[in-house]
Amino acid sequence: MCEAQEINAEHKDLIHDVAYDYYGRRMATCSSDHYVKVWDQNSEGKWILTSSWKAHSGSVWKVTWAHPEFGQVLATSSFDRTAAVWEEIVGELPGPGERGTRHWVRRTNLVDSRTSVTDVKFGPKSQGLQLATCSAEGTIRIYEAPDVMNLSQWTLQHEIQCKLPCSCLTWNPSLNRLHPQMIAVGSDDPNPTNGGKVFVYEYNENSRRWIKLETISSLVDPVHDIAFSPNLGRSYHVLAVGTKDVKILNLTPVDDEQSAQSGVTKLDIETIAQFEDHNSLVWRVCWNLNGNVLCSTGDDGSVRMFKMNAINSWKPVAVLKGDSAQLSHAQYNSISITNGSTSIPFSQTARYIKLGSISQSRETPWH
């Protein structure tokens, strides 16, 4: 019913982030061991480690892919107060980089932050190549590569002071050209009296500045992750927030005279779902491609999935947990074969382990 392929990531410490490219065929991982690794899926479905390099001099918190229109480009953010942009180069000359061999080159090091850079995200591609970072001192920075064919030049376009330490950020991926660019930022500031922990900004074409639209005052607990849902041409935006629970909010632009005059969008904010299933803090939230399944990570050590049904209500559908259960010999064999790194590739074909599943509601299976 569900099966897993194990990819031995070879990091020497826990992985902080895993990011897949636009097609789900390349995987980048980053870890406390300062390394970033890139994996490629071969035509048989097996994942092969193709690059591994020491990217920072501190824990690497986040890794993210740019749209493939810009080439093979990654951005990372780290405890070492920097964010970096990496580009994969295909070797053209014989010699150390043989023709066809690939390696990642640091195109820029963004050193403006005075504290840990907690999140990094590329903006929607319709606006060119933009990169937003946020940091523990509470600054959001928007960078841009004015010439997308030359990634070594980045200019710091905007700096937004957020007053509270920032932990996470998300770009609104709206496909609607009429929507101005929008960013939401979360803060993990622990003090509830400091007010709302999610801030929504919008780029104002007239003043060429980012303007704060809203501090979501209903969210006063620390926020650890935030994600706009892919927008299926809706007039409103959907935002998932990982805080003491999982929250899903609708942000609806209001068409009133005031906002028409000022050119600044006014938002109507409504919590449409709230899940305490983790029964603990929520560290990560992540949408699927068409925005009808949300996947959350909690301090209870589990991953939970929530799905929207036809009447627009959200329901928990699955839980993923670690299990120390001993594997049978046969299963174990198949796993050792999947290891991307084993010096002698036993097989080019990916192997899968069947996952044990517990159905909580149905004692009566189909068969």
Next chain:
Amino acid sequence: MESQVKTFLIPNDLCKRAGVAGTWASLENVAVFAYEKRNISQKDEPSHFASNDPSSVFLLRQDVILFHPILRKLVNESNGVFLSVQNVATNKNSDTKFELFKISRQYRSIIRACLENLQDEHTKSHENDEKSMLQNYITIFYSIECIWHLCEILFMDTMQGNFVLSQLLEWVNFHFPEYERNAANMLAENEIGLEEKPEYWDTVLGALLQGRIKLVRSLLKRHSSSDSSAFVLIEQALKSMPTFNGSCGSSLNEFNMQRRHWIMDVQSKIDAKMFSTEKHLDLIMRLTVGEEKAWIEVQDKCDVWYAYLAGWLFFTEPTVKSFELGRFAKRAMTKLRMNEHLRQLDKILLAAMEFDVFQVIKEIQHMYDNGWFVSHLTDLLYHCDRLSDLEKEVSDFSAEKLRESFVIDYGCTLMSHKSLWQVGLTYLDCCPNDGLRVIELILPRIHMETEAKAQKIVREAKNRELTQVVQSVCKVQGMLSMRRGRLGNALSWALKSQDGSFTSFLADKFLKNYLKLGKFDSPDILDDLGSGMLLSDRLIFLGKYYEFHKLYQNGDYKEASTLLISLLASKIIPKYFWYVLLIESIPLLESDELLFSSNATFTIMRCLEEKQTEPELKDKIDILRLALARNLSRALTYEAQNIS
């Protein structure tokens, strides 16, 4: 509320100790890895999970049985039927209902063909794993067929007066054909004394419970004592048993009267112990008059409750109407004392008999067929207008949305497969609300193993007027070709992507390569640039310069020099290319034939004065000046002679 949450366990010790985090990998896959939240205010040092025992990422995927090659035919054929449903639904007329009913049967015949195929493979297979997998598939699709058939009878058939029994018996017979088969085998042997066969009485009873009276009579006639009085009596009784045919003949009242008389007659014979010599005959007759005790006796003989229900209704409520079915089904279940242990299938069939369409849909979406059944059936029920009643009952419920959400899910599942994605598209195309948006999100993310596949994706995007997807896919392919050093290919993709700055960049590469190698890459592409070159100034220059280059090589010096002058006069020459044009003018200036007018020569001179500091010109500048002076004198002389 009933929860449908499934739990999956990742067999990994580190994941257990540290906890896991998850992220979406692609359309259908989730990646899970051992994770512990680090507080950035902590000191940055190795966690207590740091070790040489490396951590793993687990890529989870749903086991999509539809992707198994053995089910490929089902997927493709049902796609065809699905599309014809949409066709029928958009051209509604008086026959639509009947058309959709016929379509339902087409779906079922596809399932049956698939089941047969699975059975064959199952018999052929010798591997245990494969056998049990095939057995699983058989169970799934058997259930699907069974439910679909009942739904077809209840929700799609256009029965006269809602008399449902004959279809119900047919349904049971369809699923338990062994009695009929056994009977046929026995009768074919053409012998008397069939009761010697161990399955004789079971077959007789089975046929009776399926309402196959004629078959029962034929079997009884082959009993060795079929001449005895009890047998003769039973033959008379069964022969005269009034049967109800809802669609024609006797009216309801007439039939009921006849039946009452017949029961009274048979009952009096039973009471007179006229069948008691043969216990089987006695049981048969007691069943036909609907005696409670007799029906309790045969309970265990029935394979399933719905077979029992159909038989029981045949002898006690032959004129049952479809909307009464749920009530009788519940009664039958109580009789069989099975309310406590209903299987999934039982629940769904019961819900169908109770006309609870919503419940049926709710239940079947959890079957392990990856949404094949629920999407196709819901779609059909929607077009049969069977879901609109729910809109009145359930607030916020929209039948259209329900249908669309299932069809989108199914379409997306197919989109995630490397060769079924185009089939998936046809489903998304039939979703008027969100379909196109979902395509816009997913189509450009399909992995393009080959350029041919990229072309296919571009074509599908063009068909749907998704210009941005077309441009994005072309740009990505262009970048890819460039990385692989295939400049010509990159340029042709860039032209399709309409990306001005990208074509400029590539045009620069072409020109710089020309400087390096003295010849052009992929001249065929440059030959065909046409109006495509208007995308950027640099591209126009590349195209024009290439034209000049060709004219020059072909010896069309006159035209080449005209083109050269117009290029020099334009403002589109890249800085690094100026010197090339100037140097290349030397042989033209020195040609035997006078190629440049005095005005043209002045243009070159003006350019030279502007650019004389270019380092590449340094050792050519004197020659160039000389050539210019000589040409100017020739031109002026010529022009002076020709004025008069």
